[in-house]
Amino acid sequence: MIAIFGGSFDPPHVGHQSVVLQLLNMSDVDGVIVIPCYEHKFRKQLTEFAERIRMCNMAFGIFNDVEINDVEAHIDAKGSMIETIKHLKKETECELALAIGTDNYKQRDRWDRFDELRKLVRIIVLERPTESVSSTQIRELLHQGCDASASDMLPGSVASYIYQNKLYTNTG
Numbered sequence: 001m002i003a004i005f006g007g008s009f010d011p012p013h014v015g016h017q018s019v020v021l022q023l024l025n026m027s028d029v030d031g032v033i034v035i036p037c038y039e040h041k042f043r044k045q046l047t048e049f050a051e052r053i054r055m056c057n058m059a060f061g062i063f064n065d066v067e068i069n070d071v072e073a074h075i076d077a078k079g080s081m082i083e084t085i086k087h088l089k090k091e092t093e094c095e096l097a098l099a100i101g102t103d104n105y106k107q108r109d110r111w112d113r114f115d116e117l118r119k120l121v122r123i124i125v126l127e128r129p130t131e132s133v134s135s136t137q138i139r140e141l142l143h144q145g146c147d148a149s150a151s152d153m154l155p156g157s158v159a160s161y162i163y164q165n166k167l168y169t170n171t172g
Helices: 016-026 047-062 082-091 102-106 112-121 135-143 147-151 157-166
Strands: 004-007 031-036 067-068 095-103 122-126
Touching: 004 016, 004 082, 016 031, 016 047, 016 095, 016 122, 031 047, 047 067, 047 157, 082 095, 082 112, 095 102, 102 122, 135 147, 147 157
Parallel strands: 004 031, 004 095, 031 067, 095 122
Antiparallel strands: none
16 A cells, blocks of 8 residues: 655655654555645645755655655646545556544545545544644744754755755745
8 A cells, every 4th residue: 555645845844754654664555655735725825846846855765665746736636635646546556545644634624525535545544743843833943043943853954955045034
């Protein structure tokens, strides 16, 4: 089974890496496909897609059996995971599962056709640690110039990329 892990990944952080590792350690998961959303379902402003893809490659490229997939840039998903899953199911014979956190699962009534989605794929609900890292928190720290605090929550290569490209700052 292949686990799908979607998100904004704006930026990808150590909490995201922990989720991927948790999925890879499941006995029935053969691999993980990380899918950054091209467009946020609720119209949240996102960093340029190409930048987020680059950072995902840095964050998740350290794992075997993980693929970064830019499928949402090539289909008309409009932030709807069901359209992404339908597209992926046409491209693979593998069983697919969708990994989501308990926070997202509790908001499934806001998802586009969640009941239809759960008929297409197995849903893996992962507990989010109480001391979890947040991309929003990281962006705010970087915007305030608290680079050291943010760096603790980012993979080293992602932190370096962010600093070199002045992402999430007043000057970037």
